[in-house]
Amino acid sequence: MPTSAVVTRFAPSPTGELHIGGARTALFSWAFARAQGGRYVIRFEDTDRARSSDLSAENILHDLRWLGLDWDDGPFYQSHRLDLYEEPIRHLLEAGHAYEDDGAIRFRMERDIDFHDDVYGHIRVEAKQLEDFVIRKTDGFPTFHLAVVVDDALMNVTHVIRGQEHLTNTTKHAALCDAIGYPRPVWAHTPSIMNSDGSKMSKRDKAKVARRAALAADLQGVDCTAERLSKFLEKKNDDAGVVAMVAEQLDLQLPEIDVADFRHSGYLPEVLCNYIALLGWNPGGDVERFDRQFLVERFALDRINKANSRFDRKKLFRFNADMLQSMTFSQFRDSLRKHLAIYHESYLHKLSGCQFDQFAEAYHGRARTLDEPAQLGAFFILSPDQLTYDATAVKKNLAKNDGAGFAMLRELRSQFNSLDPWSGSAAHEMIKQLAETMQLNMGKLAQPLRVAVTGTTVSPPIDLTMALLGKDSVLERIDHCLAVTSG
């Protein structure tokens, strides 16, 4: 392979989950490498020993795989490469570029720095604005600035694509490259992803929501969690464990920030890639929906925008809904099964193979996330006596008009009882016939029935619902509903 071949890298610090902004950086770096027929490298910048963790690194790798971003080399860990940084440091020291300072080593920023960024263009910072900075900490570890420059050079990285929070740091990296004698890579900084209110999208947002809710609910920790909770509530930290605990206890919907959050919410990886690619990049013209292959074919650095963009969950949601609807049944069923297996295993235990197919069919074309069937279809896996009835729905569809709905239910029950063999379409046909005989529209019968068997006014089409529930369960549910609500 020629030495001029493109090499990009994604170099996260393993200090938490893969953030949506990090995912986009990873996606762009990947897409550029693939577009150029180059190599894509993963490297963990774990020189901060206190904050880095193996678990975090594993999770990040898992998320990258889930997103479909395969890599050619690595993962490398800077903490395993400490000896490689010593030679450049010694060189800098000997050449007078660096000096010892209270056990650490600093680099002298002596000159004006000019560098070119493929997105932002020419950047110039005068020497008087620049300060000397640490390249080797007292614990012997290199700082990010030194390690990033050395590793990029050693790994023959040609293009550094990263968030624009590093734009000013790049003066340090350019100076370091020049002083050590490394060729400078091409830098391309990407704009930031912001919340809808314009604030920076960060993990802290989850902590904020959890803290506010915990305070409002006057949540008290128990035993060993009490101290962690109170520290968290006093804003001493953003303890992710506490955040999860609070969310669990208060049944809170936390804002999705990390890739794992979006996976949990039921977004498809290809949709997430599509949407985040659109935040700061587009292929030109009116094309908005595309897959990774298209991205690879069209991706170019010069179409990356300079301005920050706000993350619009509603647009992502619509993209996801449309993708889910356009899937074939078997694609949808398989994706749903995978999702339930991870997040709602009880569905797979309670639904037999054939029932699962019916469940998937019921939500195919109507679910907008893979999590929606589990949220909206809980009644399918509950036993009749576990059902709760929505008071408003009961009042409106059953009790109103001297219990007209209850009468309908009794009539339906007796008709269903004699229906043999049972099938969704037969039950549906029966309701239709009855409606015609009684000169009512379908809703007058279907809605009371829906309330009786699901507890609410919302469910998949009545025939699919009848089919999945089965005759016995439908009759039981009607009986139970009449017993509980009409008394």
Added chain:
RNA sequence: GACCCCAUCGUCUAGUUAGGUCUAGGACAUCAGGUUUUCAUCCUGAAAACACGGGUUCGAAUCCCGUUGGGGUCACCA
């Protein structure tokens, strides 16, 4: 505060590099109708932007300057 960066509908953006074809196009959201047994869809339509002020030019969303607003950096974090 200093420095760096940015600025088109509510949001993401096309258009800016080569000024006229832009009374500014698309998408999401919103609103109004229609379809639908619920929900989810689907169809039709509407409203909606070149931040402001100067300049250059026959002509500026596009080039220049300033103002305002936003973001970032200024750690022995990355």
